[in-house]
Amino acid sequence: MIKVAVDGMGGDHAPRAVVDGAVRAAREYDIEIILVGHKDLLQKELARVPSPPLNLKVHHAEEVVDMAEPATMGVRKKRDSSIRVAVDLVKRKEADAIVSAGHTGAAVVATTLSLGLLEGVARPGIAIAYPTLNGSSVIIDIGANIDAKPEHLLQYAVMGSTFANIILHKKEPRVGLLNIGEEESKGPDFMKETHRLIEESPLNFMGNIEGKDIFSGDVDVVVCDGFVGNIVLKVTESLAESTNILLRRELKQSVLSMMGAMLIKPTLSRLKRRLDYTEFGGAPLLGVNGICIICHGSSSAKAIKNAIRVAGEFVKFNVNEKIQTILSSKR
């Protein structure tokens, strides 16, 4: 059975949301879950659950890397932190994958230091699948690497393309480089060099795309550096939320519009579900020699559950082996 180590202490709503998500995943999927974290806290949360599933166990870790701690220092100093212990389980082959909603930087550092990188990869990147007008696409990197070089972005293009191909079932995924104009001549030198590198690769490269093209679904893989990707992701989330708040506020201004709002409520719920990134569940950290699914800090139990499912799919479909094969053949 596939085994997933879950950082029980990571996330704004941890340990409760993580424990609830892990319990739901254990019930729904054929996966063995190892909840890593302080045993007293985790057991206390589990005590709320009537007849906890047998394919879920607790593995003690004394410490937690705090959100405000610098990643590298936190990971190095706290040998017995939940994220390090979870990664060590994978290193010792006692687990096949890691899921964490904690300090993203700490997860990246712990995984990279302990498991190393795939051959041909210089820096790991975080990819996330998101809904577009025509289905779904992948954006990479959304925050693992905030000092990316052109060759890192080329590797992200390869990894994002493999992810889109295997997990999202896209044939020859169309790759776009996120820039500030479509012409090759646009953007800083860094982007021009990246454009050249991806163009020379065997990937299905569509050239530069702009911020306005991200949601059209015209490309399957959006490549950008982690600083830009992280900001795009957070702008997107908050904009959807703000529009929702504004709409509700406006709808309350007349009886007719309130009636209308009641009638379209099922539609809005359906739309919200479509736009809800928790439905996909987590973002894989690609390029490391192991499987690590990073979750949003504010992950709900549902998001954690889905991330565990995605971790299982990565193991089952040997995504890393496939990335490795493509990267080797492309050099």
Place this chain on the structure above:
Amino acid sequence: MIKVAVDGMGGDHAPRAVVDGAVRAAREYDIEIILVGHKDLLQKELARVPSPPLNLKVHHAEEVVDMAEPATMGVRKKRDSSIRVAVDLVKRKEADAIVSAGHTGAAVVATTLSLGLLEGVARPGIAIAYPTLNGSSVIIDIGANIDAKPEHLLQYAVMGSTFANIILHKKEPRVGLLNIGEEESKGPDFMKETHRLIEESPLNFMGNIEGKDIFSGDVDVVVCDGFVGNIVLKVTESLAESTNILLRRELKQSVLSMMGAMLIKPTLSRLKRRLDYTEFGGAPLLGVNGICIICHGSSSAKAIKNAIRVAGEFVKFNVNEKIQTILSSKR
């Protein structure tokens, strides 16, 4: 009377949308408008207008800087391009401000080369006012400077703050630095250095903000480099559009939801108007020794009209003098 030189050839819908916007502005505001561009094309568009306003005239310019042309080369080579001629009118004091929906880079280069920068400013930046949950805020830079240094961002903070104060009537505008985490320790070195510089300034600095905070209205001025700002702007625009398309598609799926949609239509229109950046009209290029309002390439006649109004306000309230005073006093 305030005189505004309008680049008649710039924008996806030029010259028609520009001419229509200029005509409407000439009728509504106490501003003299000089439409700069090829006289045959502009006269042809004006011929459609019944009794064209007297405070609108055409000034011939033989050439246009194409969207695909590199900005600096286009401006240097084309001495008789509409944007250069418009800027020259300001230089010769035959106009007080420029409005352009053409090649943004060309407008930045032409204005900077010909009019120079305000004392204490190293690079100009484009600011744009946008709606938030609590009113409106300013984001600067949205694309003038794609290789910003920390001291440029400090100057943007000062200029954005002045804009928010004078035009948006915010007392002691709250300034936020767009980064990938709220803690001072977050982000690349470039951002840490910028954080230090703004913190040492007398501005009302709230520290780092994340992409999710842009629309909350918790800060009045969002500071970022032009590459990130441009992408944020375009993501925002397209996301609003995509949500709209998805909502319409979903609403068609049942009779009840279609009825509901009809009832909430006035609300949706009101919301759309609130989110419509064309209502504000154009984005000032700040830091240059002159007034230049940049419009979106896809500007409608309404957007052009409003940009002309904003140009007039910048002249009337001496925004540049005020920026200059603050920059001098802050050194």
